[in-house]
Structure formats: C-alpha cells, structure tokens
Amino acid sequence: MRAGVAPVILATALFQAPLHAQDAAPQADDGANDTIVVTGSLLRRIDKETISPITTVSSEDLAIRGITTVQQGIQNLSANNGPALTNGFSANGAFAGGASAVSLRGLSTSSTLVLFDGLRAAYYPLADDGTRNFVDLNTIPDAIVDRVEVVKDGASATYGADAVAGVVNIITKREVKGLHLQAEAGVAEKGYGANQRLSATYGYGDLSEQGFNAYVSAHYLKSAAVYNKDLGYPYNSDDLSGICHDGVCGPNNMANGVDPSIGFTGLSTATNVFMARPYDAATGAGTGRYELLNAAAGCGSLNPYTLTDAEYAANATAPHTVCQQDITHDYSQVLPEQQRWGISGRFTKIVGDSGEAYLELNYENSKSSYTGLASIIRANAPAGIDYSAYSTSTGAGLLRLPVYVCARGTAACDATNGTLNPNNPYAAQGQEAAIIGRLPTSTEYNESVSQVFRAAAGIKGDFGNDWHYQVDGTAMVSKLKTTAKGYVYIQHLLDVIADGSYNFMNPSATSQETLDYLTPTQINHSKTQLYQGQASISKEVFDLPGGPLQVAVGVAARYESLNNPSGNPDYDGQTERYFRLNAFGAKGHRDVESAYFELSAPIVEQLELTAAGRYDHYSTGQDNFSPKFGAKFKPIRELMFRGTFSKGFRIPSFAEMGALPTTGYVTQSIGSMPQEFIDQHLNSAGTGPNTYLTNYSIGQTTVGNPNLKAEKSRNITLGATFQPLNNLSFSVDYYNIKKTGAITSVNFSNAIANYYATGETSYDGVTVIPDEVDQEHTGSQRRIAFVQGSFINANTIKTSGIDFNAMGKFRLSDNITFSTSIDATYVIKLNTEYPDGTVEHYVDTLGNFNLTAGSGTQQWRGSWQNTLDFGKASLSATAYYTDGYNYSAEDQGGVAGDCSLVPTNYDGEAYQGCRVKSFISVDMTGTIKVNDQFELYANVMNVFNNKPPIDATTYGAYLYNPVVGESAILGRSFRIGAKASF
Known part of the structure; x- marks a missing residue:
C-alpha cells in the first residue's frame, strides 16, 4: 500500500460510521416480545449485535445523502467493487443494457444474491456479459422501500445459491398511514441531465389498534440522456492531444x-x-x-x-x-435516457393473537434507451x-x-x-468501386423496456408452546422488450x-422505403419467471446459561426459467442477419428443492454459537450442501468479537449451460503484441502502429456447456465491534473468500499468442477468427477479430479484505445534534489461479478485465457522512472516496503494477502517469421542515465539480471509469424537492 493513504483513512475511521443507522438492524417487526429477525437468519433475537456483519441503509439515509433511487444507494456501497453493472455502462452497449447490478467483493454480479423481503427475485432476462444471472436494481419500487440490509458474508446456508459474496435484502414498508407525496427535479449546472421524480403513497388502517393496514403507492422517474458532446474536454473529443x-x-x-x-x-x-x-x-x-x-x-x-x-x-x-x-463528439453517449414508473399495493392483517398475514403486489416498468454510431456497412x-x-x-x-x-x-x-x-x-471504365464510410442517413439506436410483475404473500405467528412459524410465497415474471434501429441487415x-x-x-435522396428495407427495426422479446414457496418453524427448546437454545427448520421449492431467443441468429445463413447486433440467446428452466436448519446456542451470557445448513437439489443435476458456523464472544458490554465459517455455491447460469455463442470484448494492448506483428502494420512515418491497431479489441466468444458443475465457495469472516458509549461505536471485519471450480471460458491467451507466432487459427480447443485486412498493408497478417471456445469449471478465485465501520452521534445543544459516519473497505487480495498454477493478481490494477470491462479493483473505497440536525432543519455532507490504481492488468499480459497498459501516443510515448488518480466527490443536502406536514429539500451533487480521473484504457465509458465516476461525470448538479404528508 502506498505511504500516506492508509493512515489517513484509518484515522478518520476512528470517528465515523457506516452508510446506515446501525451495524445490525432489524429485518421486520414481528409484533411480539420486541424480537427481531435479521437478514441471513431464521431465528428471532432481542439484541441487534449479529454474528454476521450487516450494513443497513434506510430510506432516510438515502434522503440525507441526496440519493434519488435505491439502485444508486446500493451502487455506492464500499463493498461494491469491480464488476458492478451501472446505468452509465448500459449507455455504452453493455450486453444487459438498461439494467443495473451490484457486485459485492468484486466477485461479479452473479455472486451477490438480491432478495425482496427475504424472497428471491426473477433474474433480468439478459445476462451480464452474456453469461451471468443477476437481479435488475432498476426494478426496485423505491417509494415503498423501508430499508436495505446488506449481509457482507456468505449466506448460502440460509438462502442457497449465489449468496457467495453476500446478500442484498430490499425490505418494503410493512405499514403506511395517511397520504405521502413527493416531487423533485434536478439538472446539471451546465443544463444537461435533467431529471424528475414523483411519488404518491396512501395507507389506511392501524395494525396495533385496528388489526390491519392497506396501502397503495405509485411513482414516476425520468432522466434525460447525456452525450459526450455535452461534457467538457477531454471527455467530449477523440483528439487527446490536450492531455x-x-x-x-x-x-x-x-x-x-x-x-x-x-x-x-x-x-x-x-x-x-x-x-x-x-x-x-x-x-x-x-x-x-x-x-x-x-x-x-x-x-x-x-x-x-x-x-x-x-x-x-x-x-x-x-x-x-x-x-x-470527431466520432465521440458527434455520436457517443454518457448516460441513457431512462423512464421508470410503477405501482404497488400491500394489505397486512393481524391474525388471531400473534399471527400476521400479508399480500403484496408490484408492477414496475423501466425503459432505457441510447444511441450509437452512424450505421456500419x-x-x-x-x-x-x-x-x-x-x-x-x-x-x-x-x-x-x-x-x-x-x-x-x-x-x-x-x-x-x-x-x-x-x-x-x-463503372464506365468497367471497374468496381470499393467504398469506405458509414451511412449518414441512420444512427444505431437501442431501447429496452422491462416489465416486472410480482406477487408475494405470507403468514407468520406462534402456536403451541413457543413454536413460531412462517410461510411465504412469491411469483415474479420479468418481461423484456428490446428494440434496435439503424442496424444494417x-x-x-x-x-x-x-x-x-x-x-x-x-x-x-434515398427513398424512405429503401432506408427502412436497409435497416429494418429488430424487436426481441425475452422473459424470466420465478415461482417460490418456503416455510419454516422454530422453537426455543430449553434454556442455557446465556439464554434459550433456538432451533429452526425449513423447506423451500421454486421453479425458475429463462426464454431469451437470439435477436440476430444466422439460421438462414450468414447474410440473413444484422451487422453488430449480438447473437446472444439462451433458454432453460429448472426446479429446485431445498431443506435447511439453523441453531443458536447462547452457551453463557458472553458466548453465543450458531450453526446452519442447507441442502439444495437442482433438476439440472447439481446438488449442494452449504454449512455455516458462527460465534459471538462479548467479554464486556462495550466489546464484542465475532466470526463465521461457511461454504456456499453459485449455480451455473442458463447462459453458461446452454447459450448460443456469446461475445465479450477485451482490449488487445500494443505492448502485448509481438514486435514482428506490429512491424507489419506501421504508420506512414514508420514510427509506430497505424490506426489498424489503435483502440483494438478482440471478441471473446464462448459457447454454453450443459455439463457444468456449481462453483463452490469457502467464506471466513472475523471481526470486532466496540461501543464505548451509547452514541459511539466502531467495527472492523476481515473477510476471506475462496471460490473453486469457478466457471470461465477456455484459456484464450495461449491461442492468441500461438496465432501471432504461427498464424494457426486452431489451438488447444480455441478457434481464432481473423479480422478484415489492413488496407494500408493488404498482404500483412490480419489482426484477430474473435476467439471462440466453451465454458469450463477450472479456476480458483481468492479475495480478502477489511471493512471499517464507525458511527457517532453527539448533542451539541438543546436544538443541535451532530452525527458522523463512515463505511470503508480495503481490499487485500483478489486473485485468480488457473489450472496450470498460474496466478493473476488484480488489486490496485485495471483487472480483472474479463469481469470488469477494465473498471479495475480499487484497493480503498469509502464514504464519510456528516450531518447537523437543527430540529426544523438539517444540513448534511457526504464525501465518497475511491482509490487510484495502476495502468496494468495481469489478464491482459504483464505483471501487476508494471504500467503495461498506460496509454501511449503514436510515438509510443506515455501521455499519462502509471496510475489513474484517486477520486473524491462531495454531495450536500439541506432540508427544512415548514411544518409537520410539509418539508422542502435541496441537493448539491459533486459540490466541488470534480470530474472523474482520466482512464484511457477502461472501455466501460469514454476516458473515465463508470463504476467510479458515473454521477460525477456530470459535474456539479442541483436538485430541489418537496415532501408532504397528511
């Protein structure tokens, strides 16, 4: 670690706290004996000091930070790293365009489980990079979200597949009374990026007095597209001579x-x-x-x-x-145009003396669109x-x-x-005309409309002698319509x-009829379904010196399916298809039966032990048992030590098991090419490679493998919490995750190297497909367009790091309260080990390219929030920090830290230093309570107008890292809003 960085962050960690109200927060109010149930557990408890580290983000926390959507709040988590899928990335032609997904611990979007009220959700119909299943965060019904609980620990023993890196549980409001209205509008300082949001929620009934509550809620959100031409230099131009x-x-x-x-x-x-x-x-x-x-x-x-x-x-x-x-200036887009609306309703009823039943219905409609380049011929x-x-x-x-x-x-x-x-x-001379250029009559356009239908119902309560039961079911269908225009058939x-x-x-002068024939509109329909039922019972069996021994058992069954036909198949021949539209497609379904248990044993007042296990059986042939053990030791009231050991798994996605060919693109750096190949493609001055090799990328095409096994994981967490005062607390947690049998494509690098050396197009299970010829050197060896192979269980992935959390709340006077909090993550290791023993190291570099599109693995990420509450008014400032990283990536050749991917000019000279700089952005929010019913607020985002550091190698966005700077790329922006309650 670089000198100076860690001491500063560790020092501030002593006075700050998480992105939430507390380190462990309740999942739901059971309405009996003041007990709570936390995400990641089946059992009730009285205290909130959980064995697994849990971060809680309430709707009030998001409002204080000026965050408009739950999706944005989740993306801002310090534990979210690397392969996260952002809205900005969707504007650059991502496979799962129009969607957003979280990636805890940098282990990809498919290793973080997203739940709604403790129940699974249907996958987004398109896979991240054409391979990974995930839940779209853009379909969250923001207006009725009470809080989000994030388990930063393996949780397969409770929830089954995909909870390798952790769980994000989105918890909706149990009860709403009266009418609640909200309206807001915002825009960037320079006039672009306009956005509006409206919501209305009405609830009737009091659970404690009337025994029921019903509410209905609707919301609408719209944000305008932002183009590179709107931004300042250099993000708006292909001319980088000013950098x-x-x-x-x-x-x-x-x-x-x-x-x-x-x-x-x-x-x-x-x-x-x-x-x-x-x-x-x-x-x-x-x-x-x-x-x-x-x-x-x-x-x-x-x-x-x-x-x-x-x-x-x-x-x-x-x-x-x-x-x-200037292609970037004329065509490129930074953020897509987005429009979201939805309606939700919930009815909750007290049943008998201790029971509670509910029914919740949700409909969410999310539209995202972006434009591309002039049509390619x-x-x-x-x-x-x-x-x-x-x-x-x-x-x-x-x-x-x-x-x-x-x-x-x-x-x-x-x-x-x-x-x-x-x-x-x-023609008059009997010669053909070879033409180059793009169609000035049309521009590529992509639109995705996602519709999510969800119903959930459940009942819970007590019976007999301290028996507790809970039964839940959900049905969810996600439909996606994608429209592509301007693509040449x-x-x-x-x-x-x-x-x-x-x-x-x-x-x-071309007729509209011909234009329509040349670029016919392509519409594709995809759908995923999920139907799930689960039931559990628990009981306090007998008393131990530290409290009651609790045991819970449960069963679950679900059906999940995907139907995503290819929007660009070649069934009728290679010319009966579009240029550039990806041919990805996948289809499948499976049944899953599960049984699970959990045990909590407070041996003495200072020591609690837990054990849990879950068995899952998949109709596609995979079986898995996931155990978990935990311990909490509290020698004194102010200090607690905790730790867990668990095993988990990630089920192969439908795409990995049976997809049509899926192509992702990775940068082919000049430095990794043999000099003999470069010398065949020199510029006119003979000083370096010509434009044939500039901004060069290779398509890595992978086909499905129905014989894949589940990825297995081992997760260890060790931590401590310290609360010297009721208003001051600290926590630190170490995590260590090992994933074996990680699904990956066959090793393309050896086949690529062999092609450069020999020109052979087939090597070690990989087919190399050459690209078009270099028109300045027509007799030269062609660069590589695609390499193709299949998915296999092969790699071992290891990651470890430390989470720092702290919070403090102080009364400065009778009317003024000051609160401060921090949430920071330090990544120690993120490595991939290949079957031949080769190990790639990604921390503090742009790797892992195959998962992150070059968005890298930053060593430090954190946020610091400070709020002054004056009673009728409040003022809050939140600083977000992301560490810099080296221009290198071991999965792109070279060694971590060797600066091998630093961007160079045509003379081969580096025009940037070896590191992408660290980045800090500060947001501010002010609120005024006019009276008990009416509140006004204003947000200033990116107060100091800091633009993201230049990163000329990542390809998720132009010249900046979208995971780091998606919101900051707009510069300083403003938002005003009002809330009313009656």
Whole structure:
C-alpha cells in the first residue's frame, strides 16, 4: 500500500460510521416480545449485535445523502467493487443494457444474491456479459422501500445459491398511514441531465389498534440522456492531444485526424462521408487511390484536410483531401435516457393473537434507451461468425459497388440485362468501386423496456408452546422488450447495392422505403419467471446459561426459467442477419428443492454459537450442501468479537449451460503484441502502429456447456465491534473468500499468442477468427477479430479484505445534534489461479478485465457522512472516496503494477502517469421542515465539480471509469424537492 493513504483513512475511521443507522438492524417487526429477525437468519433475537456483519441503509439515509433511487444507494456501497453493472455502462452497449447490478467483493454480479423481503427475485432476462444471472436494481419500487440490509458474508446456508459474496435484502414498508407525496427535479449546472421524480403513497388502517393496514403507492422517474458532446474536454473529443504528462501529449484519434507528432494518422473507414477506390472486377486488385465518392458535395459538415506532399506520398491509397470527423463528439453517449414508473399495493392483517398475514403486489416498468454510431456497412458479423468477404483475395472485407445494377432478385447482372451503376464513378471504365464510410442517413439506436410483475404473500405467528412459524410465497415474471434501429441487415445491404436503390452519391435522396428495407427495426422479446414457496418453524427448546437454545427448520421449492431467443441468429445463413447486433440467446428452466436448519446456542451470557445448513437439489443435476458456523464472544458490554465459517455455491447460469455463442470484448494492448506483428502494420512515418491497431479489441466468444458443475465457495469472516458509549461505536471485519471450480471460458491467451507466432487459427480447443485486412498493408497478417471456445469449471478465485465501520452521534445543544459516519473497505487480495498454477493478481490494477470491462479493483473505497440536525432543519455532507490504481492488468499480459497498459501516443510515448488518480466527490443536502406536514429539500451533487480521473484504457465509458465516476461525470448538479404528508 502506498505511504500516506492508509493512515489517513484509518484515522478518520476512528470517528465515523457506516452508510446506515446501525451495524445490525432489524429485518421486520414481528409484533411480539420486541424480537427481531435479521437478514441471513431464521431465528428471532432481542439484541441487534449479529454474528454476521450487516450494513443497513434506510430510506432516510438515502434522503440525507441526496440519493434519488435505491439502485444508486446500493451502487455506492464500499463493498461494491469491480464488476458492478451501472446505468452509465448500459449507455455504452453493455450486453444487459438498461439494467443495473451490484457486485459485492468484486466477485461479479452473479455472486451477490438480491432478495425482496427475504424472497428471491426473477433474474433480468439478459445476462451480464452474456453469461451471468443477476437481479435488475432498476426494478426496485423505491417509494415503498423501508430499508436495505446488506449481509457482507456468505449466506448460502440460509438462502442457497449465489449468496457467495453476500446478500442484498430490499425490505418494503410493512405499514403506511395517511397520504405521502413527493416531487423533485434536478439538472446539471451546465443544463444537461435533467431529471424528475414523483411519488404518491396512501395507507389506511392501524395494525396495533385496528388489526390491519392497506396501502397503495405509485411513482414516476425520468432522466434525460447525456452525450459526450455535452461534457467538457477531454471527455467530449477523440483528439487527446490536450492531455499531457511530463511534456508528452496524447494522440489525435479523430477519424482522418492530424496528429501533432506524426501528421496525418491514416485513412479512416469510420466517417459518414463515403470515399471510393477503383478495383479491377476481374482480378480484385485496387487500381488507384481513394477519393471522395461525391467530390462535388465535398466533406459536407465535416472538416476537410489536404494532405501535404510528404503525407500524400507516404499513404499509397489516401486521396489529397480527406474529411475529419470527431466520432465521440458527434455520436457517443454518457448516460441513457431512462423512464421508470410503477405501482404497488400491500394489505397486512393481524391474525388471531400473534399471527400476521400479508399480500403484496408490484408492477414496475423501466425503459432505457441510447444511441450509437452512424450505421456500419462493413464489419465482422457478431458472435464469432466471420463475414468479411464481399469478394475474394485482395480487398476482402471491402464493400464493392458493382459495374452494373439490375432489378432486385436478378441472378446475374451484366451488360446484357443491366445498366451502368450510377453510384459507381468507375463503372464506365468497367471497374468496381470499393467504398469506405458509414451511412449518414441512420444512427444505431437501442431501447429496452422491462416489465416486472410480482406477487408475494405470507403468514407468520406462534402456536403451541413457543413454536413460531412462517410461510411465504412469491411469483415474479420479468418481461423484456428490446428494440434496435439503424442496424444494417447484411442481405438487404447486398440487395440495395445490387439494384442501386441506395443513393451512395447523395444518401439524403434515398427513398424512405429503401432506408427502412436497409435497416429494418429488430424487436426481441425475452422473459424470466420465478415461482417460490418456503416455510419454516422454530422453537426455543430449553434454556442455557446465556439464554434459550433456538432451533429452526425449513423447506423451500421454486421453479425458475429463462426464454431469451437470439435477436440476430444466422439460421438462414450468414447474410440473413444484422451487422453488430449480438447473437446472444439462451433458454432453460429448472426446479429446485431445498431443506435447511439453523441453531443458536447462547452457551453463557458472553458466548453465543450458531450453526446452519442447507441442502439444495437442482433438476439440472447439481446438488449442494452449504454449512455455516458462527460465534459471538462479548467479554464486556462495550466489546464484542465475532466470526463465521461457511461454504456456499453459485449455480451455473442458463447462459453458461446452454447459450448460443456469446461475445465479450477485451482490449488487445500494443505492448502485448509481438514486435514482428506490429512491424507489419506501421504508420506512414514508420514510427509506430497505424490506426489498424489503435483502440483494438478482440471478441471473446464462448459457447454454453450443459455439463457444468456449481462453483463452490469457502467464506471466513472475523471481526470486532466496540461501543464505548451509547452514541459511539466502531467495527472492523476481515473477510476471506475462496471460490473453486469457478466457471470461465477456455484459456484464450495461449491461442492468441500461438496465432501471432504461427498464424494457426486452431489451438488447444480455441478457434481464432481473423479480422478484415489492413488496407494500408493488404498482404500483412490480419489482426484477430474473435476467439471462440466453451465454458469450463477450472479456476480458483481468492479475495480478502477489511471493512471499517464507525458511527457517532453527539448533542451539541438543546436544538443541535451532530452525527458522523463512515463505511470503508480495503481490499487485500483478489486473485485468480488457473489450472496450470498460474496466478493473476488484480488489486490496485485495471483487472480483472474479463469481469470488469477494465473498471479495475480499487484497493480503498469509502464514504464519510456528516450531518447537523437543527430540529426544523438539517444540513448534511457526504464525501465518497475511491482509490487510484495502476495502468496494468495481469489478464491482459504483464505483471501487476508494471504500467503495461498506460496509454501511449503514436510515438509510443506515455501521455499519462502509471496510475489513474484517486477520486473524491462531495454531495450536500439541506432540508427544512415548514411544518409537520410539509418539508422542502435541496441537493448539491459533486459540490466541488470534480470530474472523474482520466482512464484511457477502461472501455466501460469514454476516458473515465463508470463504476467510479458515473454521477460525477456530470459535474456539479442541483436538485430541489418537496415532501408532504397528511
């Protein structure tokens, strides 16, 4: 650890506390004997000092911090790390676009179990990275959430699969009285990112006096899209020459840009102004340079640049004049447009002397949309299928305009039945026109609409001699409709080229009919279902010196299913599909039967021991027993020691067991390529790689394996709490998790290295699919487009760290109270060990790329909240801290800390230091209670207008890490709101 960082955070930890009211909080009021039940347990208890570390976030805590949604509050947890799925990542083409998910301990979204009122929830229909099941946090009914309890410990012994890293339990309100209204609106200081929220909840009845309560609640939330062009430099431009370090500045990555170091950077295929080059139709050889397809129209809205004589001579195919375009500025999006609304209702009834029954219904509708680039007309088809050949030999991968055009459907078109192609300027000379560019007539657009239907019912109470029972059931269906527009359908592209109906000379003159045919709207429907019932009974068997021995047993059964058909299959051939739309698809269902128990034995007043176990049987062939043991030792009233040992498991997802090919993308750094390969793709000045290797990524395609076994985990936690005063408490907990048989794809790196060395496309169970050719070096070895293999149980993952929590509350005067709190996590280790004994270390680096999209594993993460309460008013400030990290990742080659992924310019010089800087953001909230019924509040987010540190290597967002800086990228923003209760 770097000197200076840990002492500061450890010192502040002595005076601050968690993101919540207390370290262990109640899950539900049983209405009898003031007992509580905490998340992760079946048993009632009187004290709140739990054996497992639990963080509680109440709805009041979120309001004090100015947090609008429960989703955002969960994402801000210090234990949430690495592979978390944020809304900002969804705006950059994530597999599970439109969704959000938590990843405790950096073990991925599928190793954190999310519950609603202690019951499982249906998975989001799309898998994270096309592989991992998770529950979408955007479907939480915010208006009726009472609190969120986070068990930062393995909990498979209570809940079964997926509770490897912990549990997030979202607990809704048990009782609401009267009418409660809330309205708020916000916007960034510079005018973008407008957002609004409305909610109304009405409840009637008093459980304690009338024996029943019923309430209904509705909410609406909308936030506008934010684009890179809205932001300040450098987040709004491909020209990075203004980013400098030690006198070295970044590259100009604009399409057809001019770099200060090397001049013209090479001919781009990405602009929305077409360029053409003559090709011999018989031999397939290029016979001249590129030129503007429509010279009379010039560059249109783009900036023209005339090459110098030296640049012209050095680029064999470049024209005298090129069109420059800043793709990021013109198209890229930071946050999607989001719209959410929902309605919920609950009826609770006291039954008999001690029973309580409830019925809850929820409907949530979440819409997310984002725009992409201008439509692409030349690319590899997704999911590992190489569609690069519009012709053979030289120039493969180039789109060719033929010499003659004929009516659509003509088998063979030539001079006898066709006419000269009006889009081909070389037709009269009998030559084809190879064109590059993107369609200026359409832009890629993606929209997801999620509908969640949920019903839950249950009853609990007492019977006989100290017997307690609880029965719950839930049914949940998650439907997802995804819409994609502006994506080119390959066969239709070939059709409009062959009949000349798309006007490449003047695209705006193309008929709407042709445009609709070329980019037909693609709509896909997916659905997941979950039906679950569970029942438990518990009893105080006999008294021990420390209290009653409690035993609980339970059974559960559930059915879960997924139907996510591919939105871009190739069943009818490689051309009967879209460019760029991923072909991911998965389908499956399974039944799960479970039996479990729990035992609590307070041996003496100072010592409590617990034991729990659960057996799960899956119809897909997996069986697992998960034990857990815990101890709590309290030698004096102010001090408590606690510890747990547990084993758990993660069930293979439907996608991992039976998915269609799934493709994720990882950065291929220049430093990890052999010099012999780089030398085949040099720029015109011969000083470094050309744009063919710039921002290069490889698609890693993995196919499902129905024979996968469950991942197994071992979890140890050791901790202590210290409460010297009633208003001051501290806690520290050490966690150590080992996951074996971790599901992963086959090792792609060896096959990639072998391809670079030998050119072989098949190695050790992996198929390598080369990309299109380098048009500046057509005879060179092609870069890699995709590598393809299957999922296997192979790896061992180890992680450990320390959670620091503390809180204090002090009365400064009769009318003023000051409270302060901290929640901080220090990650000691996060490693992956492969079957061959190789170990990769990720802490303080950008790794694990395969799980995090390069968002890294930060060593420290924490928050510090301070509040002054004046009775009728309050003022709160919350600081969020995320540690910096080294530009390296062992799963991308090199060694942790070696700076191997530091971004370089075209001269190969690093224009940033070896570390992405640490980051602090401060939010403030002020409230005024006008009277007992009316309250006004105002939020200032990112008070000091700190922008996220530049990270030019992560690809979850442009030049910043979305897990670190999703909200801060907007700069300073404001929100005002009002609450009314009657």
